[in-house]
Amino acid sequence: MTLLVTGGAGFIGANFVLDWLAESSETVINLDKLTYAGNLETLASLQDNPHHVFVQGDIGDADLVAQLLQTYQPRAVINFAAESHVDRSIHGPGEFIETNIVGTFRLLESVRGFWSALPAAEKTGFRFLHVSTDEVYGSLSQDEPAFAETHRYEPNSPYSASKAASDHLVRAWHHTYGLPVLTTNCSNNYGPFHFPEKLIPLMIVNALAGKHLPVYGDGMQIRDWLYVKDHCSAIRRVLQAGQLGETYNVGGWNEKPNLEIVHTVCKLLDELRPKADGSSYATQITTVTDRPGHDRRYAIDARKLEQELGWKPAETFDSGIRKTVEWYLANPDWVSHVQSGAYRDWVQQQYAPPASAATAVNAV
Ligand code: NAD
Ligand code: TYD
Numbered sequence: 001m002t003l004l005v006t007g008g009a010g011f012i013g014a015n016f017v018l019d020w021l022a023e024s025s026e027t028v029i030n031l032d033k034l035t036y037a038g039n040l041e042t043l044a045s046l047q048d049n050p051h052h053v054f055v056q057g058d059i060g061d062a063d064l065v066a067q068l069l070q071t072y073q074p075r076a077v078i079n080f081a082a083e084s085h086v087d088r089s090i091h092g093p094g095e096f097i098e099t100n101i102v103g104t105f106r107l108l109e110s111v112r113g114f115w116s117a118l119p120a121a122e123k124t125g126f127r128f129l130h131v132s133t134d135e136v137y138g139s140l141s142q143d144e145p146a147f148a149e150t151h152r153y154e155p156n157s158p159y160s161a162s163k164a165a166s167d168h169l170v171r172a173w174h175h176t177y178g179l180p181v182l183t184t185n186c187s188n189n190y191g192p193f194h195f196p197e198k199l200i201p202l203m204i205v206n207a208l209a210g211k212h213l214p215v216y217g218d219g220m221q222i223r224d225w226l227y228v229k230d231h232c233s234a235i236r237r238v239l240q241a242g243q244l245g246e247t248y249n250v251g252g253w254n255e256k257p258n259l260e261i262v263h264t265v266c267k268l269l270d271e272l273r274p275k276a277d278g279s280s281y282a283t284q285i286t287t288v289t290d291r292p293g294h295d296r297r298y299a300i301d302a303r304k305l306e307q308e309l310g311w312k313p314a315e316t317f318d319s320g321i322r323k324t325v326e327w328y329l330a331n332p333d334w335v336s337h338v339q340s341g342a343y344r345d346w347v348q349q350q351y352a353p354p355a356s357a358a359t360a361v362n363a364v
Pocket of ligand 2: 085086087188197198199200202214215216219221222223258291
């Protein structure tokens with residue numbers, strides 16, 4: 001049995017692959033383009049694991065994807081691959097359209113071609129799980145109820161619009177062609193291996209470097225935070241028991257304003273790595289110009305996943321954020337290689353350069 005995971009060198013995909021292979025001997029084919037967000041150093045512990053096969057390539061490369069599907073005959077495809085940073089989508093939306101919409105379309109077509117030719121038993125068991133975001137639902141006012149799966153789609157950023165479009169494609173491939181799909185829409189993740197341009201890791205690394213902690217606008221925008229390993233356990237559960245064609249919201253019931261998050265990170269650092277002069281890291285907080293079109297509030301109603309599939313997060317926000325800060329303190333090399341760009345050379349340092357983009361770097 002084999003899984004094809006896309007985007008498995010990114011933050012959530014890599015955590016998923018690491019968690020999967022810690023508990024299972026089912027092989028994971030990991031297809032990742034290695035954009036700036038893809039980091040093979042995150043997967044270094046799998047170097048000698050024969051159940052991990054890394055392939056550098058694009059989800060939109062139909063020939064490559066068809067070849068991988070034919071060669072490895074996966075029982076499921078889990079699609080994490082995406083451009084994922086809202087600020088980058090504001091500065092350059094093109095890549096978001098290319099990967100999140102066109103790439104998902106091409107991947108769906110490749111998978112449909114493979115799936116439709118499968119024998120009946122394999123066809124029935126096959127799954128395409130699409131990993132999406134709560135940002136497709138738009139922004140909530142202070143007193144509106146949290147997003148349920150029935151909430152209208154109202155994306156506001158190029159990122160969320162591109163993810164919304166991909167969700168619609170996945171839905172349509174189920175309704176029109178019968179492709180056995182599942183979709184998850186998760187809230188903001190945090191945890192180990194998070195690229196330090198997103199809020200929580202950025203605040204940790206900037207604080208330690210004595211830099212400003214830039215809070216957009218009034219800092220009272222609310223996000224619903226989930227520890228990444230709880231997102232991974234939700235995906236495993238949906239893959240195992242989700243109803244075909246259904247979408248599942250994933251969240252931790254942890255709504256917090258950004259400023260509170262930043263103060264929590266500062267307090268933990270004050271405790272775990274106190275500054276020599278005795279001052280708090282909170283003195284480094286600065287307010288900066290707000291993000292254009294900044295969504296005010298996200299909140300996830302995760303009752304469908306909890307009640308129908310029995311999923312529950314293992315971490316509270318307090319336990320998860322402490323583990324996260326401790327992880328960044330314990331892994332300065334991973335952080336410094338990301339900051340210096342050295343992580344991009346990691347595969348070349350460890351292995352002979354691949355002959356082509358389609359070359360499998362076995363067991364990276
Ligand atoms: P990430 O940016 O850290 O990782 C994305 C990965 O996809 C990278 O390894 C990158 O190299 C790869 N990739 C990009 N374009 C590709 C392409 N065309 N072909 C193959 N690989 C490609 O993102 P993440 O935070 O790990 O998010 C993973 C998924 O989860 C995304 O679909 C995102 O929309 C969704 N999501 C993220 C969050 C969050 O808080 N980070 C929350 C909910 C949902
Ligand atoms: P981010 O981690 O970019 O995730 P998203 O925009 O997908 O929710 O940002 C989380 C929140 O933190 C968001 O409201 C924007 C805010 N933010 C800051 O205030 N300062 C920062 O430097 C960053 C990166 C984000």
